[in-house]
Amino acid sequence: MPLTTETGHGRAHDREILRLAIPAFGALVAEPLFLLTDSVIVGHLPDPALGALGVASAALSALVGLCVFLAYATTAAVARRRGAGDVRQAMRQGMDGLWLAAIIGLAVSVACWPLAPFIVHLFGATGQLAAQAVTYLRISLLGTPGMLLVLAGTGVLRGLQDTRTPLAVSVASFGLNGLLNIWFVLGLGWGIAGSAWGTVVAQSLAAATYLALVVRTARAHGASLLPDLAGVRAAGAAGFALVVRTACLQAVLLVATSLATRMGDDQIGAHTIAARIWTFLAFALDAIAIAGQAITGRALGAGDAAGARAATRRMVMWGIGCGVVFCAAVLLARPLVPALFDAHAEAAAELLAVLWPVALLQPIAGVVFVLDGVLIGAGDQRYLAWAGLWTTLAYLPFAAVAGTLVALWLALGVWMAARLVTLALRAYGTAWMVTGASRTAA
Known part of the structure; x- marks a missing residue:
């Protein structure tokens, strides 16, 4: 070309x-x-x-x-x-x-x-x-x-x-x-x-x-x-796998919050602020994932597998680019964040330390969010459910031995890395690229 x-x-x-x-x-x-x-x-x-x-x-x-x-x-x-x-x-x-x-x-x-x-x-x-x-x-x-x-x-x-x-x-x-x-x-x-x-x-x-x-x-x-009862049942069946995926995501975040709470007031305070920053940045990355859902579904429905692949590559580039920008933004804002949230000295020290993994994980998160959206758009929910279970199991041992807040966020980094591997391997292949008006029929 x-x-x-x-x-x-x-x-x-x-x-x-x-x-x-x-x-x-x-x-x-x-x-x-x-x-x-x-x-x-x-x-x-x-x-x-x-x-x-x-x-x-x-x-x-x-x-x-x-x-x-x-x-x-x-x-x-x-x-x-x-x-x-x-x-x-x-x-x-x-x-x-x-x-x-x-x-x-x-x-x-x-x-x-x-x-x-x-x-x-x-x-x-x-x-x-x-x-x-x-x-x-x-x-x-x-x-x-x-x-x-x-x-x-x-x-x-x-x-x-x-x-x-x-x-x-x-x-x-x-x-x-x-x-x-x-x-x-x-x-x-x-x-x-x-x-x-x-x-x-x-x-x-x-x-x-x-x-x-x-x-x-x-x-x-x-x-x-x-x-249409058959259509409602089909929608429910497709949704069940996404419920499993979403439950795994929530379980990871709830476990992290629970463990941070047990570490002490300073740790849970710093964790809450870091999680809010992470969540806000996730909204921007999730917006690209939503575009991925719509573009991928339409391309595969039209039988344009090559177009779906090309759009996926472009969206991954956007995910990486946004992740790098967000990483830099968090690092630049890092000295100002404790004062912004009126954190006292001990909590501020915890927060300044944990913002390093929050920032460095952003490029990985950019790719993970995009590929997650692409596979949802392709109707590959069953794979996402199984991947969610395996990546959660990969996270739990590291979270269990985390003795500090930084270690806990590094355990979340292991989880994100596991998600990156499972999603990238799937996206690199062709099993998800089922074309036609109905994935089931195809």
């Missing part, structure tokens, strides 16, 4: 990656801002309201986090059908994803409502703290169907190569959530219950917006709005 042609293709890939990734990053950042806004407003209430919010939000985030497959699997399925030129069937699969989200959301709400005190107790909450946490959690559970419909609706639009609309919906929901929380909590004096109701209303309206958009598109292409 002539150099000018290859360069032209690379630039085309760059434009498409940026077109999808930049709005996706904005939408991803908007999500944690919900919790940040709630924390700022609830912080004006007497203790232990803020602690109760933290406990209930952690429980709710864990529940909803396991259902992120509703966005990822739906993106891959819709993108593949769209790439094959069958938009009607793409919307049919999108509707199946929405029905599955509604079913799971209702089931989670009904099942967890009576279990709310037990769930809160698992986080060690007692007394008034536990009572307020149960109040917040139970009200928030009413919005679970809406939260999951937002995930599925986002997946449908991403599969259609539209990441701008989810950004607009996220920004609008964030703004509405803030206004409602101020009104309900401070204006009407509903306390922590008002914060929960504000978020439920905002999320439910976002879900209604996605429903309207997806239903309108489905009707325009002649897709049925009724549930």
Whole structure:
């Protein structure tokens, strides 16, 4: 291939990656801002309201986090059908994803409502703290169907190569959530219950917006709005493997937090700050992964395996580049971080030490996030589930013997390296490059 042609293709890939990734990053950042806004407003209430919010939000985030497959699997399925030129069937699969989200959301709400005190107790909450946490959690559970419909609706639009609309919906929901929380909590004096109701209303309206958009598109292409039981079961089966993958990710992070807590107050304080920095940078890398899901699914659906391979190479380059930039940014900001978070001397020393592995792991994370997104877009969820189990097992022995916070983050580095190896080996091969409108049929 002539150099000018290859360069032209690379630039085309760059434009498409940026077109999808930049709005996706904005939408991803908007999500944690919900919790940040709630924390700022609830912080004006007497203790232990803020602690109760933290406990209930952690429980709710864990529940909803396991259902992120509703966005990822739906993106891959819709993108593949769209790439094959069958938009009607793409919307049919999108509707199946929405029905599955509604079913799971209702089931989670009904099942967890009576279990709310037990769930809160698992986080060690007692007394008034536990009572307020149960109040917040139970009200928030009413919005679970809406939260999951937002995930599925986002997946449908991403599969259609539209990441701008989810950004607009996220920004609008964030703004509405803030206004409602101020009104309900401070204006009407509903306390922590008002914060929960504000978020439920905002999320439910976002879900209604996605429903309207997806239903309108489905009707325009002649897709049925009724549930297809076979399609819903297929979506659930594809999602189960992603649940295993996500559970492994959460298990690693929970183990790290638990071990840091046992090391002492300074260590858990430094770990929490480092984890927040890591999470924020992960949003940017995950935005490229989301672009990878959409681009890979569409290319393979169109039968363009070579295009999927070329786009993967380009996205890996973007991942490495972003990782190097983030590494440099963390190292440059490192002396300023302790003061920014008002860390005292002992915690600051721990934080300054642990920011070294946080920074140096960024280039590896860039490749890992991109390849993870590519394989999700290819519908290679079963491999990702098994890889998640093996990499978690590789991490646990190193975490168990970590006696310092730096050693614990080096154990996380072992985990990231194991993920890099398993994902790179798979991406280098061809088993994931199944073309056609349906991976199963192919």
